[in-house]
Amino acid sequence: MNNEIIYSVIAIGIGSIMLIMAVIAILNNKLSVAIIAAGVVSLFASVLFLLMSAPDVAMTEAAIGSGLSTLIFFYVLNKIKRQNA
Amino acid sequence: MLRNFLIALVLASFGFIFYNLYNSYEPQTELTGIAAHYAENGASEVGAANLVTAVVVSYRSFDTLGEITILFLTAAIISFFLKLSKEDEERVIIHRGTSELLKTASQLLIPLMFLFGIYVFINGHLTPGGGFQGGAIIASAVVLAIMANPNMTINHNVIIWVESISGVSVVLIGVLGIVLGGGFLDSTLDGYGLGEFGTIFSAGTIPIIYSLVGLKVGAELSNILNMYQKSQKEV
Numbered sequence: 001m002n003n004e005i006i007y008s009v010i011a012i013g014i015g016s017i018m019l020i021m022a023v024i025a026i027l028n029n030k031l032s033v034a035i036i037a038a039g040v041v042s043l044f045a046s047v048l049f050l051l052m053s054a055p056d057v058a059m060t061e062a063a064i065g066s067g068l069s070t071l072i073f074f075y076v077l078n079k080i081k082r083q084n085a
Numbered sequence: 086m087l088r089n090f091l092i093a094l095v096l097a098s099f100g101f102i103f104y105n106l107y108n109s110y111e112p113q114t115e116l117t118g119i120a121a122h123y124a125e126n127g128a129s130e131v132g133a134a135n136l137v138t139a140v141v142v143s144y145r146s147f148d149t150l151g152e153i154t155i156l157f158l159t160a161a162i163i164s165f166f167l168k169l170s171k172e173d174e175e176r177v178i179i180h181r182g183t184s185e186l187l188k189t190a191s192q193l194l195i196p197l198m199f200l201f202g203i204y205v206f207i208n209g210h211l212t213p214g215g216g217f218q219g220g221a222i223i224a225s226a227v228v229l230a231i232m233a234n235p236n237m238t239i240n241h242n243v244i245i246w247v248e249s250i251s252g253v254s255v256v257l258i259g260v261l262g263i264v265l266g267g268g269f270l271d272s273t274l275d276g277y278g279l280g281e282f283g284t285i286f287s288a289g290t291i292p293i294i295y296s297l298v299g300l301k302v303g304a305e306l307s308n309i310l311n312m313y314q315k316s317q318k319e320v
Contacts, residue, residue, distance in 0.1 A: 055213035056137060059205070063221035068306060071228055075313040 018044045039070035132279040133210040133288040142291045146270035160305040167312040176318045180235040191233035198226035206299030210288040216295040220302025227307040239311045248304040251297040
């Protein structure tokens with residue numbers, strides 16, 4: 001019973017961090033900050049997947065969601081910036 | 086005004102739909118239908134300790150073949166659109182210096198990450214993870230290498246050969262299932278290939294297929310990153 005309460009508190013905390021980061025990603029004017037915030041959403045989502053006992057999904061999310069896609073977004077951002085300059 | 090009203094209307098209807106969904110949701114206490122069959126007979130029929138892998142590579146392996154094809158197409162399309170002209174290819178851009186910390190850490194971490202990725206896809210039938218996860222971990226090792234040394238180039242021929250050979254081998258092993266087992270992509274090979282439950286050499290062709298998938302996914306994702314890295318040369 002006690003474990004369940006701790007589990008819910010951690011899950012709600014991670015969920016609210018994800019929500020805050022998602023709102024930052026939408027509303028922030030600086031694109032680099034928005035990309036980082038979107039990566040943080042994926043990172044905490046992977047922790048949440050691990051808590052929900054889906055370690056394989058968590059691995060994929062951590063590697064692709066927060067690693068590779070963030071890097072690809074930065075590559076594209078760099079290219080757009082240079083073409084606009 | 087009208088626009089805001091419409092947006093509010095759409096949001097309210099979404100809220101209504103999701104509230105009804107939430108209200109009518111009752112968690113199931115036991116598995117039903119085909120899921121119960123998988124959970125009960127998965128270990129004895131397929132021989133994989135990891136039931137997720139048993140479903141992904143044996144029961145639903147046709148889906149996995151489709152996923153591999155989709156990833157291959159994505160990599161091909163990205164390489165097609167990011168292809169550079171000869172002049173751009175030869176241009177050398179001077180990057181801002183990488184920090185000493187990143188360079189030193191990458192020398193230690195990259196071999197370990199490669200090793201962990203290989204571990205994940207070889208043990209796909211025993212521990213959580215599998216070909217896609219292992220491939221993604223290998224690709225993250227490549228990311229670290231590119232970040233530590235931005236002028237690094239990946240040998241294109243190696244990637245093409247690894248990718249093609251593993252892709253063809255997966256299909257060939259699938260055809261082997263028709264000859265020896267119950268059908269296309271049957272991993273058990275009619276019960277002969279099962280081995281001892283819980284060891285590396287068990288579960289029929291699952292470890293081989295997942296290793297090939299891992300190599301293929303790792304090569305494809307590395308190729309995509311390499312194309313993006315190269316495309317920065319274009320003015």
